[in-house]
Amino acid sequence: MKKKILILAGGISKERLISLDTGLQVAKELKKNGYKVKISEPDSNLSKNINQFKPNIIFNALHGQFGEDGYIQTILEGFKIPYTHSGVIASSLAMDKAISKKIFIKNKINTPKYIKYSYGENNFNLIKNIEKKLKFPVVLKPINEGSSVNVFICTKKNISRVLSSMKIYAEIMIEEFIGGREIQVAIMGNKKLGAIELKPKRKFYDYEAKYSVNAKTKHIIPVKLPKNKLNEVLNLSFKAHKIIGCKGVTRSDFKFYKNKFYLLEINTQPGMTKLSLVPEIAKYRGISFIKLIEWILKDATTKK
Ligand SMILES: Nc1ncnc2c1ncn2[C@@H]1O[C@H](COP(=O)(O)OP(=O)(O)O)[C@@H](O)[C@H]1O
Ligand SMILES: [Mg+2]
DSSP states (O other), X not given: OOOEEEEEOOOSSTTHHHHHHHHHHHHHHHHHTTOEEEEEOSSTTXXXXXXXXXXXXXXXXXXXXXXXXXXXXHHHHHHTOOBSSOOHHHHHXXXXXXXXXXXXXXXXXXXXXXXXXXXXXXXXXXXXXXXXXXXXXXXXXXXXXXXXXXXXXXXXXXXXXXXHHTTTSSEXXXXXXXXXXXXXXXXXXXXXXXXXXXXXXXXXXXXXXXXXXXXXXXXXXXXXXXXXXXXXXXXXXXXXXXXXXXXXXXXXXXXXXXXXXXXXXXXXXXXXXXXXXXXXXXXXXXXOHHHHHHHHHHHHTSOO
16 A cells, blocks of 8 residues: 655745745655555644544655754654654754764865854954955855855855844854856765756855746756766765764765865755755756655655
């Protein structure tokens, strides 16, 4: 008999709409293939939904805060029902870009230089510090968001204005800007699934470039890299996946500049619409959308 799958989607993060899209598309594909499916928000009805529907597996289609950062994973542990993707600790480590960068650096994975900025710090000192340690332009980003939400490239001229627009975060991260190419890699358990290159028409791979077809970001697969460089980036992603302790499928985002890879982050809940990057890489490797989903479900039933 086909299994009952509860899909967790929506949530309260800034990536709510992307998550709903992922949830709906995964649900559609599963239903088409004979599964019983229910979609639930991770809200106060979750417990009731789980108790009534009695799913065999929970497919976590959430992104961002409270869905990708260990919070919902902690709640799911309590239900004693297998859930997809990474567990509590790997999710929280990967979601915190400052902590995961420290782990990358310790393990000799190259990542852009950065400093942390807490609100209330003097902007004049900050600018001096940037000039000493990073040089302009720099990239300002929240420590725990996704989908390029509130990521800005800043010059010395506009940094104060951008900083004041980011006051909702107590702390942010300021990184050196790395030019060059944008390459992302998917890992599927012990398999180095593959890489894809993104060529945004916009200034960088921002929210628009990621989700609006009008932005016309070009997806290039297979990526044009010499074999040794392709292996290098696949191995770096695999290493990041393992040292963070991830499970299931992950996607690591890199910049490639002057023959050197810079790991920006590892995503434990990569987008899973039919048009998302991991499904695209899987398809290139001959793994259909349903086969990918079924692999993720099966993987959920093995120990975290
Ligand atoms: N240090 C950087 N140098 C150049 N571009 C960057 C840098 N950091 C981020 N970006 C751009 O912003 C995008 C989103 O940044 P990322 O760190 O992956 O955060 P998110 O979790 O929002 O995806 C990247 O894909 C890249 O285009
Ligand atoms: Mg990213």
